[in-house]
Amino acid sequence: xxxxxxxxxxxxxxxxxxxxxxxxxxxxxxxxxxxxxxxxxxxxxxxxxxxxxxxxxxxxxxxxxxxxxxxxxxxxxxxxxxxxxxxxxxxxxxxxxxxxxxxxxxxxxxxxxxxxxxxxxxxxxxxxxxxxxxxxxxxxxxxxxxxxxxxxxxxxxxxxxxxxxxxxxxxxxxxxxxxxxxxxxxxxxxxxxxxxxxxxxxxxxxxxxxxxxxxxxxxxxxxxxxxxxxxxxxxxxxxxxxxxxxxxxxxxxxxxxxxxxxxxxxxxxxxxxxxxxxxxxxxxxxxxxxxxxxxxxxxxxxxxxxxxxxxxxxxxxxxxxxxxxxxxxxxxxxxxxxxxxxxxxxxxxxxxxxxxxxxxxxxxxxxxxxxxxxxxxxxxxxxxxxxxxxxxxxxxxxxxxxxxxxxxxxxxxxxxxxxxxxxxxxxxxxx
Ligand SMILES: [Ca+2]
Ligand SMILES: [Ca+2]
Numbered sequence: 001x002x003x004x005x006x007x008x009x010x011x012x013x014x015x016x017x018x019x020x021x022x023x024x025x026x027x028x029x030x031x032x033x034x035x036x037x038x039x040x041x042x043x044x045x046x047x048x049x050x051x052x053x054x055x056x057x058x059x060x061x062x063x064x065x066x067x068x069x070x071x072x073x074x075x076x077x078x079x080x081x082x083x084x085x086x087x088x089x090x091x092x093x094x095x096x097x098x099x100x101x102x103x104x105x106x107x108x109x110x111x112x113x114x115x116x117x118x119x120x121x122x123x124x125x126x127x128x129x130x131x132x133x134x135x136x137x138x139x140x141x142x143x144x145x146x147x148x149x150x151x152x153x154x155x156x157x158x159x160x161x162x163x164x165x166x167x168x169x170x171x172x173x174x175x176x177x178x179x180x181x182x183x184x185x186x187x188x189x190x191x192x193x194x195x196x197x198x199x200x201x202x203x204x205x206x207x208x209x210x211x212x213x214x215x216x217x218x219x220x221x222x223x224x225x226x227x228x229x230x231x232x233x234x235x236x237x238x239x240x241x242x243x244x245x246x247x248x249x250x251x252x253x254x255x256x257x258x259x260x261x262x263x264x265x266x267x268x269x270x271x272x273x274x275x276x277x278x279x280x281x282x283x284x285x286x287x288x289x290x291x292x293x294x295x296x297x298x299x300x301x302x303x304x305x306x307x308x309x310x311x312x313x314x315x316x317x318x319x320x321x322x323x324x325x326x327x328x329x330x331x332x333x334x335x336x337x338x339x340x341x342x343x344x345x346x347x348x349x350x351x352x353x354x355x356x357x358x359x360x361x362x363x364x365x366x367x368x369x370x371x372x373x374x375x376x377x378x379x380x381x382x383x384x385x386x387x388x389x390x391x392x393x394x395x396x397x398x399x400x401x402x403x404x405x406x407x408x409x410x411x412x413x414x415x416x417x418x419x420x421x422x423x424x425x426x427x428x429x430x431x
Contacts, residue, residue, distance in 0.1 A: 124430050127353075128186060131276060132196045136186035136428050137353045143181070144290050145297060147374050148408035149174040158304070159403050161329045166403070172371040173408045179286045180380050187283060187291050188425040190344035190355050191363065195253030197244060197260065197268070204271045208244050209261040210418045216240035217259035217418040219248025220340070222323070234324070234399070235420045247420045254343040256361040256423040262391045262415035265364045265424040272426070279429040282366040285392045285410070286382045287427065292358070292395065292407045294351040299406045300358055301350040306402035310334045312350075313359030314342040314398045315405050330401040341398050357395050358405045361423030365392040369412035390414055397421035 128136045152167035159167075200206065210217040218237030226232055235248070242248060244259045251258075262282075269280040283291065294301050302308035309315055309332055316324075319339040321331035338346070345355045357363075367373075367384025369392045384392070390412040396405025399421050404411070413422065 124184060127189070128428070130272065130278075130428065132199050132272070134192065134196055134426070135189040137189045138430065139181075139185055139187050139287070139291050139352060141181050141184050142290070144179055144293055144295075145176050146179045146286060146289050146377075146408075147173045147176045148299075148406070149176045150299075155403075158299070158306070162403055170409075172369075172374070172410050175374055177374055177377055178379055179290065179377070179382060181287060181290050182380050184430045185283075185287065186428040186430055187287070187354060188427075189349075189353060191256035191361055191423050191425050192260075192268070193254050193344055194244070194251050194257045197257040198253070200268050200271060203275075204267075206264075206267050206271065208259075208264050208418075209416055210238075210243045210259055213416075214240055217242040217244070217247065218420045219246060219259075220323070220420060221248055237420075238418075242420075243418075249340040251341060252343060255341045256344055256356070258341065258361055258420050258423050259418040260364075260423060261418050262364050262413075264418075265426070268424075269426055272428075280426050281429070282364055282424065283427045284381070284383055285365040285367040285394065286377075288357075288363065288365050288392075288394050289407060291352060291354055292350070294354065296351070296407070299408075301407060302348075302358070306332060307334070309358060309402055309405065310336055312348050313356065313396070313405060314338045314347060315359040315396060316399055316401050320398060324399075327401070330403075332402050338398060358407075359396050359400065360398055361395075362393040362397045362400070362411065362419075362421050363395050364422065364424045365394055367392045369410065393422055 124138055126138050128138075130136070148170070152164065155167040156162075156164060201208070215238045217239075218233065218235040219239065219242035221236040224236040226234055229236070236242070242259060244257050244264075247258050265282055269282065272278070272280040292301060298304045300306070300308060300312065302312035310317070314336055315332050316327070316330060317332040317334060317336040317338075319335050319337060321328050323339060336342075336347075342356075342360055344360065347355060347359075349355045350357055365384075368386075368388025369390050370385040370388060373382075373385050391414070393411050393413060394409075396402075396409070403409075413419070
């Protein structure tokens with residue numbers, strides 16, 4: 001088998017129907033241009049199959065290559081090298097002034113015709129950063145046990161200060177079931193920050209739901225008395241004075257954005273997908289728990305003991321408790337240093353390098369919530385119920401008691417909910 005590189009030929013030798021190309025060669029090899037389609041692509045003759053054209057070249061390359069094709073492109077020459085067992089050989093495929101245009105066509109062809117060796121053969125980078133400065137960590141495909149079926153007695157021992165009734169209403173965490181995440185994906189190393197959300201708004205012109213519907217969000221107000229509010233909320237709202245940019249407490253640009261709705265998250269993901277040509281979305285609930293656990297089966301990625309959260313998560317601790325003394329008994333013993341949101345990444349990451357999966361802000365997931373979904377969940381890549389009224393949020397927040405920041409704990413809200421405790425973290429699909 002040999003690979004002949006056929007240089008571009010004199011135009012006058014092209015057969016009828018061929019697309020004329022600028023002539024920069026003196027070597028007449030008209031037969032390489034036997035169809036107008038092939039005339040667009042680098043030309044090869046495969047002596048084994050007697051085929052010509054880009055497909056032939058790639059067939060040869062596939063046979064020769066142990067895995068990966070490397071493409072080297074410059075202004076005047078498009079080459080590829082095949083890392084070969086013997087010596088690396090470089091073939092000049094094309095010398096033309098139109099290389100720039102053909103380069104794109106050729107690479108697309110290469111991906112299509114070789115079953116994507118560039119994609120499947122090359123290892124994915126461990127982390128990527130996008131145009132808004134959001135960092136993403138590669139989460140591997142794999143299996144895990146989702147949910148919790150811990151009995152109330154066991155929970156009562158671990159959380160003695162809680163009323164027993166709280167341990168009897170966790171049926172949506174069961175049954176524990178096997179889930180397979182079949183494809184690797186990138187997940188935000190951190191929650192989406194105020195600064196990133198501000199940039200998104202400026203570049204896209206998107207108006208957040210709390211502003212567009214003029215009903216505002218929720219916020220912390222030292223003088224607010226939840227007992228006097230109609231709904232008994234812990235925070236004041238809805239009120240137009242509160243929004244993503246004002247949750248009633250000061251936030252720096254590197255703190256997680258709150259008061260964003262599920263629809264806001266969809267809009268940000270859609271805009272990123274459009275502008276970057278990658279697919280962004282919210283994680284499914286299964287992806288979220290898989291990534292949160294990072295291989296663990298304990299109550300938290302940091303261990304079974306709530307005390308392990310002190311170094312791993314910003315939750316309702318002794319600092320936060322000062323503003324809600326009526327819930328003093330539920331506070332995490334010790335001080336984590338933050339009474340409100342913390343700059344993302346202030347706490348230790350889990351085993352897969354993800355920060356703040358527990359605490360800081362609740363994170364919207366893609367799925368509808370259903371109490372009974374785990375009993376009927378498919379094993380592979382569960383997407384949640386087909387319909388519903390409320391969307392899942394996960395992980396707990398800076399205001400969440402440790403019990404509700406467990407890996408398995410599920411919570412939910414209507415998709416237009418905006419709240420001082422709810423933010424997001426995005427997925428960028430790997431392939
Ligand atoms: Ca805290
Ligand atoms: Ca979080």
